[in-house]
Amino acid sequence: MDDQNKNLILATALSFLVILVWFILFPPPPPQDQAIDQAEVAEGVLPPTAPTGQATAPGLTAPEQSRAAAIAAAPRVSIDSPRLTGSLSLTGGRIDDLLLDDYRETVEPDSENVTLLSPAGSPNAYYALHGWVGGGGLPAEQVPGPNTPWQLESGETLTPGNPVTLVWENGAGLVFRKTIAVDDNYLFTITQSVENATEAAVRLAPYGIIAREGEPSDLMNFFILHEGVIQSSDGTLNEVGYDDVRDFEFAANEAAATERTDVAGNGWIGFTDHYWMTTLIPQSGQSFTAVAKHNPTSDIFQTDIRLPTVEVAPGTTGESTTYFFAGAKEYRAIADYEETLGINQFVDAIDWGWFYFLTKPIFQALHWFNVLIGNMGIAIIGLTLVIKALLLPLAYKSYVSMSKMKQLQPEMEKIKERAGDDRMKLQQEMMALYKKEKVNPASGCLPILLQIPIFFSLYKVIFVTIELRHAPFFGWIRDLSAPDPSSVLNLFGLLPWGTPGPESFFAIFSIGVLPILMGITMWMQQKLNPAPTDKTQAMVFAWMPWIFMFMLGTFASGLVLYWTANNIITFVQQYLIMRSQGVKPDVFGNILGGLKRAKSKAK
Incomplete structure (x- = not known):
């Protein structure tokens, strides 16, 4: 397993682990939009305790009533x-x-x-x-x-x-x-x-x-x-x-x-x-x-x-x-x-939470975009563009490094053949190759790690600020602070039955259009990277987009919109940078080839 893939696996696994622990221990609560039944009768209310020095007047117990x-x-x-x-x-x-x-x-x-x-x-x-x-x-x-x-x-x-x-x-x-x-x-x-x-x-x-x-x-x-x-x-x-x-x-x-x-x-x-x-x-x-x-x-x-x-x-x-x-x-x-x-x-x-130094500017940027554009969903996309622009210098180094790594794939395969089962020799020759070609295999994971605090800060902003409450996007997305209401379980409303409520375990399978788009765009972005030679790595990478799709399916649709937009922008950035470095990733050919292989295996 080469160091580039090790670092990428480590960064991705860390992101997955953090979100998984967050989701299991602190699942998003069900929406609290149900109106209170004013006809319910509660216990009688006593007026407040009087301040020091003032006696409470007699007869303060209020009768039960609507x-x-x-x-x-x-x-x-x-x-x-x-x-x-x-x-x-x-x-x-x-x-x-x-x-x-x-x-x-x-x-x-x-x-x-x-x-x-x-x-x-x-x-x-x-x-x-x-x-x-x-x-x-x-x-x-x-x-x-x-x-x-x-x-x-x-x-x-x-x-x-x-x-x-x-x-x-x-x-x-x-x-x-x-x-x-x-x-x-x-x-x-x-x-x-x-x-x-x-x-x-x-x-x-x-x-x-x-x-x-x-x-x-x-x-x-x-x-x-x-x-x-x-x-x-x-x-x-x-x-x-x-x-x-x-x-x-x-x-x-x-x-x-x-x-x-x-x-x-x-x-x-x-x-x-x-x-x-x-x-x-x-x-x-x-x-x-x-x-x-x-x-x-x-x-x-x-x-x-x-x-x-x-x-x-x-x-x-x-x-x-x-x-x-x-x-x-x-x-x-x-x-x-x-x-x-x-x-x-x-x-x-x-x-704003402990990370107020992130949540405050993120919200202020969202608020500014929303005032300018008049649509909070487009504001989230605009914020994503700004974040990706700020991280572009790091992303550029990362994608250049990945391009060089892809160009070095033939030489790396020769080193693996020469080293055989000698892991120490393999590592020594790999490090010598990286040094000679001036490639830093660790640079690929930094942009991914930087996305983690931004992701959670945006989750905090979407959850706590009233400006996101009942904020519509387009079409069926009428509340960006709530999960995507569409569901694959009823073919997005075409079938005549409802879907599991947020309190049901099966709600995790009731994913909507936005989470599916997020999974697809994450999968497409993954196809730009060289396929891992290790079978375990390949299996982890293959399942990652779909695991994230189900995990984030019950999160606020505004957060899923951010992740989807982030995937698309990252795909475009990486594709253009890799081509500028002389690498021509045939991503769509890889996708079609993967589908053909899956079809042949099914037969």
Whole structure:
């Protein structure tokens, strides 16, 4: 076995082994596009644990009811923005009813819009509220809490440019107001104020809360993606899964597993899902305490921001402004918020992973191509062209080396005949030949090895970024983040039966058009290389394209599209470079010859 083939086998086998282990241990999860049945009845939701120093008001257990009934149970103010619709509850002043207008549960155009927030008492309750903690002996009932009956003071419908103001008087000389504004994307601005009409100063601390009952119904539990609490604290990004939140130590003064972080001047905290996120964000430069907790009794997860106590003198007004993000983790939107509002690390709410130095530029290139072209599939092909252009110097050396190796095949065969079974003599003469002809047999495997981190980084980008969700290509490919929906098992829809679901073992055999094209192009590329003389090598190479075809058949179609485009570009590059070196590979003749030999053996 010559060194060139050894290195090529090693590189290919390594690629195969990495992908095989990845596929077996961490198979792609089934699509989570099924709409949630809002008619299901879940356990009653308890409002969130009150911040330190505020007692929980009585009668907070919400009855079991549908989402629609929970929404109708409280007076509301409508929310109508270009990208969000819903309402906020005057009970507690909660933002607890929110739909994402630009996103649907499935690729079908008549599918329901994605539901992000739901009120207490409904299945999968998930909401935000803001209030004050009384200090200096101020009773809890004299500050607004989870069940405060707010009144609408100004505004009718919350729209961009038209905020609404809620008001509540505590009957003891304090007037609380909450002004809520929303922009054209996903950001709410909450300005809380307290007017002190008493004769004594009062001390209060503003807070914000996001609470969700239980884990999300569509939790993926896939290691490549973080879902749970996400927090930025003065430049440190912290990701905590739901199970880890449950394992927090119990605070002495709270009946919940709690972890606190004091933030000096820049940070935020909230919950991140696969594609959606909610976060509480103080103004840049504002110190605060970030809190994550879990109440085992009610199974409520909660994140808080607790701002420093302010003293409001008689006849004056104290005020606090914070932000609440609730929407899709769109790169451009959150990057703009990071830049304009000084929200440090906000774009890192997208789970770029350990290899962020690859995933970020790969995504940015994809995003740029998509904006320019308007088709994410063509953007993936464009990215493939760029990657192949960047790797061309290495590929050129590799293909030149392979051309020289092919030209040296007759001389190598003579060396094998002279050496016979003397392996040491064979290696010595081979190395002398390589040195004489200035051929590096190891150069052939480097481009293949460089493809491995690029492949996995692209897989990460396709899996975690919302820009790939439901992104169509052409024809039957309507979602590049999902596997090719066509299947050879029903002749790509010509036969009147369905195909195995993603949870079935037989799904691996339900390969579509794109994986088949990938296998064929990989096989064609292989035919450019000199056939290995060793039978074991030849067998490994012969099976490799078809093994990859079945393995990647259940991966995202965007990834298979990349691999197919990569094979085609590599084939063209290698063919042209080999011809420029005086080698004229008769690849199509080799293919036809192989088919004829197979036919003759069959007879």
